Amino acid sequence: MTGSFGATSTTDEVLAGVDLSGKRILVTGVSAGLGVETARVLAAHGAQVVGAARDLAKAKGATEEVRAQAKNGGGLELVELDLASLKSVRACADALVAAGKPFDIVIANAGVMATPFGKTADGFETQFGTNHLGHFVLVNRIASLMKPGSRLVNLSSSGHRFSDVDLEDPNFDHTPYAEFIAYGRSKTANVLFAVEFDRRHKARGVRATAVHPGGIQTELGRYMTPEVLQGLVDSINANQPAGAQFSWKTIPQGAATSVWAGVVAEADLVGAHFCEDCHVAEIVEGVDIRAGVRSYALDPERAKALWAKSEAMVGERF
Template identity: 80%
Template sequence: MTSATQAIGAQSTTDDVLDGVDLSGRRILVTGVSAGLGVETARVLAARGAHVVGAARDLDKARKATEIVRSGAANGGRLDLVELDLASLASVRACADALVARGETFDLVIANAGVMATPFGKTSDGFETQFGTNHLGHFVLVNRIAGLMGPGARLVNLSSAGHRFSDVDLEDPNFDRTPYAEFVAYGRSKTANIHFAVEFDRRHRHRGVRATAVHPGGIQTELGRHMTQETMDALVANMRNAGGEAFSWKTIPQGAATSVWAGVVAPADEVGGRYCEDCHVAGIVEGEGLRGGVRPYALDPDRARALWALSEAMVGETFPEA
């Protein structure tokens, strides 16, 4: 715990959050290290001495993007890259199997990678693109490597205020019968990220492994590449009109701050099974709009258990309680 803990908040950066923290000897997996939040997350962790394993679909792109990570590594920090395409369960399983074969443990897993507001499509396994990539890919990866996470380890799932767009549809997760809307699909996947953290935390906390979900904030990264300017303007207007608070974009170092706060700095019992934003645990908030708080349905333990069972059925793999 650092002295900065009491002062951090919405405007804090990753360096603010980890000021004075030594991560030498820690081994941390971060998905999505080819751009944006993933690169910044890997950078600050390696700069504090962590051995970061960065996962990315395009390794050439990731190598170029993570030069800053390697050049800034200190106190024994380092970065290794592994190939991971979350839209292909064959790739997910190959990545997980390779990590398990190495047998090296993880102190922290940050499920950072994702897609947003994509046109309707399917993953290679036939899942709706956003649900399949953002949730099911990470669901299989994390569960397959859960044995590498020992007492004191944490899982941080990147969710979003976008979870407020929609709860998960347990009856029609792939939009087989529901008209497709890109932000409804995004909302379902981001709610699923929270559900996954809630149930993973319940299943593993008895052995000292905790899980949480975080909202990084409004950040302009490659995540928005599928949105038109009109869509982006409408989204920003929604955020500006909600809650009566001024809206401003976060920088990438500010956006990645909540991930490292929840994974490294915050007390485990405070964040376990919860949803965090602005380097704090978020309160439960009803109502419309995207600003502030978590919808109660996202933390519903019964919904989380039901999604777990559905996810196992969809991927054809069972993950018993530890």
């Protein structure tokens, strides 16, 4: 049952009546916002949540409510993960594999948005390196822990509409840097990664999907001034049909699509697809319309090419 959920549905509504006792779920980015809420609702329904965060002290403080609301055997374990450092990513993955405990769901939630130009510890453009390559290495290294029937949920964004991936110049070595173009590339990569991961693993019962949580005011927007943020909202509204103006979601509404796609929706419905507002998005073209998914983000050949490029960039084959 997928239920009749939509843009205003909350995590508690989506998981009403669902028992996750005995389930083990990895959520990255549990030091703020959507990651904390995702971990909270999963633990409250009995799941054992492994929460990954770069700053463990911050994450411990931010997740007090997760531990307080855990029920039916649910709980939270924190692990250190800096997605902008492949050394950290590999150390985290290796420790999880060494522990040998399988996962039912992996929610790749952590990310950055519209950052000034910079590079990760390994020399990758910050947004592509953090949002895509960090998760690419982490998920592939722990793929053996994902048991049949498990699911990968990649948090993408409607911002994927700003740009397809650039496989010729992923680090902006030869093209002028633009914050939202870089963000768009990384969010398109999140979708393409899900498409190819799903193709590679569905025969053994492991599926992958990508989701857009909606517009939520969290720490993700820390690099955007109020003026830039309002300008973005105005540009979105200028291109929406009547009655479809942009409105902010609450954090529980924003995290709802992640848990819907990971727990509630049928695997064949969401596998290799892009979801928004607790449903599978339709293909829509153009930068101006915020809703829907662009066809280039679901292109299976593009997904294979990105996979190969990502392997070359990180120096590892999966």
